[in-house]
Amino acid sequence: MQNVIGNVDRLTKAASVEELxxxxQQLMAECGFDRLLYGYTRYRTSNGLGDPRDWVILSTQKPEYMKAFIDDGFYHNAPMIQWALENDGACSWRWLTETASRGNLTPAEMRVxxxxxxMQVTAGYTVSFRSVSQRSKGAIAxxxxxxxxxDQVDNMWAENGDAIIVMNNVLHLKLLSLPYSGERKLTTRQREVLQWVGDGKTTQDIAVLLGLTPATIEKHLRLARQTLDAETTAQAILKAAFYNQMFGADSR
Known part of the structure; x- marks a missing residue:
């Protein structure tokens, strides 16, 4: 693939998740991959990946594919997701057919x-990104x-695989720095009061700073907790920080 440096430069200069x-999408389509599914979680545990509503999910797959794979829970038994959880780097989907031919997939995995x-999702690669903590994991199909x-995809990869891995790593790292809310988008006021709490201010302090009543501040904190599905304000601050919705250049 030509002009890798130029392509990386385009990715790093993207100002929003949508632009990135x-x-x-354009770069991967040029490489022969027209359907992408990126996922990232900071809520991984020993027995799961957390609530999908807390994930960063970006996809060009059809809505009916996403409904079955995410909403209906096919991802629980997807062999390549299990591979991504246990490995870093890139893996050809040839691994799937070879593993299945040895009888090493479960009936649930075979159904996936x-x-x-x-859905004609049969040839491709999975790139699993190195985790920054035990709680986080990201990958792209x-x-x-x-x-x-x-066979054709593996030949393409032999020629351009290194460049493709670099561009996907840049995508992943850039996404970690951009605001992303998904279903968890805070209002300006909710974000503002959480930021003041994060700065160590009390409800009374924030009320004075914003010219509002303490009851109104408590209401905004409660709504922020609901939006982020957080049990406490401390957890809401943590989630808002994960989504890069706090302390951004235009936050206050």
């Missing part, structure tokens, strides 16, 4: 493979254009 994702085949075989 649009650029990355059959579903993917029905790169699905090749319909009609391409895994």
């Amino acid at each position: 994702w649009c650029i990355h 493979m059959a579903f993917n085949k029905s 790169l699905t090749a254009k319909p009609g391409l075989t895994q």
